[in-house]
Amino acid sequence: MIVFMERHSISEQVDRVVAELGTFGVRTTACVQDGRVALIAERAPMPEIIERIQALRGVAEVLVIGGSSRLGSRAYRSADSTVRVGDVVIGGPEFVVAAGPCAVENGEQLADVAAAVALSGATMLRGGAFKPRSSPYSFQGLGPAGLELLAEQRARTGLPVVTEVLEPAQVGPVAERADMLQIGARNMQNFPLLREVGRSGHPTLLKRGLAATVDEWLAAAEYVLREGNGNVVLCERGIRTFEPATRFTLDLSAVAVVKRQSHLPVIVDPSHGTGRSWLVRPLALAAAAAGADGLLVDVHTDAHNALCDADQALTAKEFDELMRSAGRVLGAVDRPLACSPALVEGM
Ligand code: PEP
């Protein structure tokens, strides 16, 4: 249950609701949603108690929503929500493509990839400065220097930047440099990180955990939303199954399931989801047809020598072909492909 206070309610009125529910053993936590205080109850009390709460001064409305996904649910908001990242809107009518290298390796590499993806019509630039690698001996990313390089390429191409945060202490510095914070699959249930990203209010891309159910994924999003940060975009990136032919099993049914349960935008990462560059195009097109709001794609101008996830990176030419095909598939489902600022401004 969520009790929404009126915009101009006073703290005594909020305290009264908390105390009243407390007498019936119902604990609440307060947060601010869309400029109003929302009291989220652990459980819904008896109907007659709900009626009493509704009648208290300062109470605007009471929504009876259970489970762990409340603020992210369709019961809370029936219309699709949109998330603005710079001038890009995710979850609106246009399909959005974020592309770039898995990891920022050096200035030249990032400049080459950024120019290539911008000219092929990407609307955002991706690239990891802090990399969560399975092996401690693999390239761990350039760290703060990588953030500077991303900011340079944003200035040059006009593409907003999405990059990963691995721990709460990185949230502030990364939010100063990047337009969107990515929470990777391995950190989907890093609760202190989710809370900190929530407190930042910054647009957030929340990837699905390698072994997370849709409910667990939506519960993770709820941690961010509860802090008053409604700018959450979900990203399906494949889950672990018994199938070894692909790096992960890209669960496109999850896109439709999430769309039904939640108002949050959902994009798909066919690169990490498959781990093979030749599988990226078919799965990307399937995602576009399946109702995803966009894609996150690994692209590298020297794909064979990429320092991170070389097997799944598209070359600039392959990415260009993908964008053309995506435009045609999207046409068939009546969805326009967002236009890159680089194409608009003639970079
Ligand atoms: C990434 O997008 O760079 C990444 C590490 O992805 P994931 O967290 O999905 O493995």
Ligand code: MN
């Ligand atoms: Mn990667």
